[in-house]
Amino acid sequence: MGTLIQHLIKLTDHRERDLLELTMSKALIDLLPLQRVVIARVVSEEGSNRWLQVARLDAKGGGMVADPLHVDFSSLPKLEDEKDRLRCIQTRSRVEVALQGDAGPRISYAPLFESSRTDDDGVLEIHAPKGLTEAEQGTVDVLLHVYRNMYHLLAYSDRDGLTGLFNRKSLDDTFYSAVLEELDEGAGSSAYAPLDSKPVVGQERRHRVPPNYWLGTVSVDHFNAIGEKSGHLIAEEVLLLVARILNNTFRTYDRIYRLGGEQFAVLMHCPDEGLVLAAFERFRTNMDKFNFPQAGHITACGGFTRITADDSPSTALERAERAVDYGQHQGGNQVASYGELVRKGLLGDLVNVGDVDLF
The missing domain is CATH 3.30.70.270 (Reverse transcriptase/Diguanylate cyclase domain)
Structure with missing residues (x-):
């Protein structure tokens, strides 16, 4: 099990944005008592928006990453089918759902970005056996903050200055x-x-x-x-x-x-x-x-x-x-x-x- 500092170093080592989600997921699983971490993004086609799980990592091992270029868009869930995820990005705030009462397992959602201006909107979805302590939630916040900084830094180097498209x-x-x-x-x-x-x-x-x-x-x-x-x-x-x-x-x-x-x-x-x-x-x-x-x-x-x-x-x-x-x-x-x-x-x-x- 690595320390928070070691995981932050790994997160800031990357020069490709596509690896950031998986690195953050591994850090969360390694540092916190979690069952699963999912990162889901909003993708669109001809005016229709759906959810794409770009990364999923389980504490017991296994998981998967998605290649968006291969995805069958019609098979993805619509935004309204995942109401808690949708509420998270609409309110730009953390959403927590208790599955079996206050002492039982729960899922918490955090917006990947603080602003809706990004064209890569999405949520960080954390499955835990119980509610996170204040210190544990602080670890999530730190990793998410560094992720956002690295994402925008790498996005800047990948983008055309006039149009904002990839260069x-x-x-x-x-x-x-x-x-x-x-x-x-x-x-x-x-x-x-x-x-x-x-x-x-x-x-x-x-x-x-x-x-x-x-x-x-x-x-x-x-x-x-x-x-x-x-x-x-x-x-x-x-x-x-x-x-x-x-x-x-x-x-x-x-x-x-x-x-x-x-x-x-x-x-x-x-x-x-x-x-x-x-x-x-x-x-x-x-x-x-x-x-x-x-x-x-x-x-x-x-x-x-x-x-x-x-x-x-x-x-x-x-x-x-x-x-x-x-x-x-x-x-x-x-x-x-x-x-x-x-x-x-x-x-x-x-x-x-x-x-x-x-x-």
Whole structure:
């Protein structure tokens, strides 16, 4: 059993936000007389909000972590189905439920964040055989306070300063840690992985990619003309609104990035190319219908590609951007699949030799 100081050191050692919830859960189980710790986040899809358990740890051993990119959204409980969790985030205060009277087991809920402005809202759910003492609750508060500080610190380094979307550094990190290093090491990936999952010794990272990851890019049509006509501030406002449309169109657990300038990217896990195309078409339609204040009618092109076992972020982005370029050369306001363009003979397939791309 480690000390509080030792667990705080572990919590502040991380450079990836995805590991913070599990580290905090392990600290709570190690330091306090608890039965279970659950961390549940609010995820959304097309205006519907549900609960996703991103981490669960039991005192007797075992537990699981969730990969949001693999989750079946329709199988998740709705917010109103977990009334105590919902009350916790609505009131931004701790909620405690006694299961068998004051001396019996109870569940307490604490909001992960003090403000509802975060796009990663959720609750810390603690199952205990009895009520926590004041000192024990103080330990929970300290760990949660450090977790919040670390989360926001790491979020700042992962985010684009203008739009608040993930930045290119975050794309590279996620590509290697979440895409090419699947916990189950293969194509049959599950949304939930047991905590005792072990990598296959000697297996190369690049061969662990599952077959259903997709990377897409989006580029605003005629963006330079917008800046020249309306000015720098209006062009920045356009980018902010494009980011909002992206957030409102794609699922909470799809990763949305700003690559720079008018270019954005989306990393998603989806079982079928047609569903990916439909998602990008929804975005294109939402852009087409939106009236940008002071800028008027603005469109965008999207392109996407399936991630392969030999990909790096750069090679996958190159293919997606070629699909975008094709759409813009065809007049803009289009979405294209790189694979479909190649199948139709409209693009030559890329062959990578070292750092040189051959067409």
